Amino acid sequence: MVIDCHAHLTGAPNDVTIHWGVPDEKVIADSERLGIDAMCVSLLTRHRPATPDGFRTCNRLLAEITRRYPGRVFGYCYVNPGYQREAVEEIHRCIEEYGFIGVKLYNEYKCLDPVVAPIVETAIALRVPILHHAGHSHYYVADQPNMSDGGELAELARRYPEATLICAHVGGGGDWEWTIKAVQPAPNVYLDTSGSVFDAGMVEMAARLLGPERLLFGCDLSYTAGLGKIQAAALPEEAKRRILGENMQRLLAQRESQC
Numbered sequence: 624m625v626i627d628c629h630a631h632l633t634g635a636p637n638d639v640t641i642h643w644g645v646p647d648e649k650v651i652a653d654s655e656r657l658g659i660d661a662m663c664v665s666l667l668t669r670h671r672p673a674t675p676d677g678f679r680t681c682n683r684l685l686a687e688i689t690r691r692y693p694g695r696v697f698g699y700c701y702v703n704p705g706y707q708r709e710a711v712e713e714i715h716r717c718i719e720e721y722g723f724i725g726v727k728l729y730n731e732y733k734c735l736d737p738v739v740a741p742i743v744e745t746a747i748a749l750r751v752p753i754l755h756h757a758g759h760s761h762y763y764v765a766d767q768p769n770m771s772d773g774g775e776l777a778e779l780a781r782r783y784p785e786a787t788l789i790c791a792h793v794g795g796g797g798d799w800e801w802t803i804k805a806v807q808p809a810p811n812v813y814l815d816t817s818g819s820v821f822d823a824g825m826v827e828m829a830a831r832l833l834g835p836e837r838l839l840f841g842c843d844l845s846y847t848a849g850l851g852k853i854q855a856a857a858l859p860e861e862a863k864r865r866i867l868g869e870n871m872q873r874l875l876a877q878r879e880s881q882c
Contacts, residue, residue: 626871627654627849629754629791629817629841630662632696634684639677640666643844650844651692657850659842663871664688665699665727665754672731675709678702682713686721697875699727699754704738711745718749724875725752725789734771734779743783750877752787754815759805760797773805773812780809787811787874792843794818794825794852803829810837813874816866817841821848826856826866835862839871 632647634640643650654662666681668674673681678701685698700717702710717723726746732739734755746753758764759772776790790806793799795818806812814829816838829838835858842849853866 624660624868624872625658626840626868627659627662627817627842628789628839628871629815629843630654630664631844632664632666632685632688634666634681634688637680637684639668639680640684641669647688651696654842654846655695657846659846659850660868661695661697663697663699663724663754665701667701667727667729671703671729672705673701673703673729675703675706675713678710679713682717682721682723686717686723689722698723699725701727701729702742703731704728704736704742705731707738707741711741714742714745714749718751718878723751724878725754727754729756730767730770733769733775735775736769739779743779743786746787747783747785752789752813752874752877754789754791756792757790757802758792758795758797759801773802776812777806777809780812784811787813787877789813789815789839791815792818792841793829794820794822794845794848795843796820799825800828803832807832813837813839813870815839815841815843816852817843817845817849819843819845819848821852821855826852827858830856830858830862830866835865836870838866839874840867 668677
């Protein structure tokens, strides 16, 4: 089974979520055409920092999509940790009522900010992963001053060894070699292969330093590049199977084993 661990949709036409420029039905159909069996999706607010009304709307729209595509679209609960009470309540609602499979954190706060701690603790209690937006840019990203990097996620993992953290889009721009090395000491940080960058050797280096069991196939809407970089990697077929789906299936089973 091939699972895209990092995907986005828009939801019904509205003024709240990001519009990616492609109808959701086409995104889902195109991914299926490429052999992707399931996608783990978050809906993000168009404007950030997200308000409670904003992230609740995103998650409600996503819940409707997951009901239309059972077993095909899985949901991440997107929240802004700055609204701690509302965010924790929303995570419980999304996981326990909507059947979502994880939490999505974007760039409202760095992952080591104290306001993020209750979110991590809630995810641990519910046995679900956190997909965290991340990058180690070569320059200051003015519109993302609170973007976390792999080193900060590794420190968060050290503080919370029970947490399951996914470092987003190693191929999303920036210094991917630095990111791979930064997360290496943290066994509970998984690296998402998504992003439009498909530099030669990126996937191979990640597999060599982290082991293929810590890599998760993702596209982040760059579907041909996302799939192609795994297919073209100089890795054994067994390693590719792990990356393309088996590892994510194992993470999803953590929650199922508790229920």
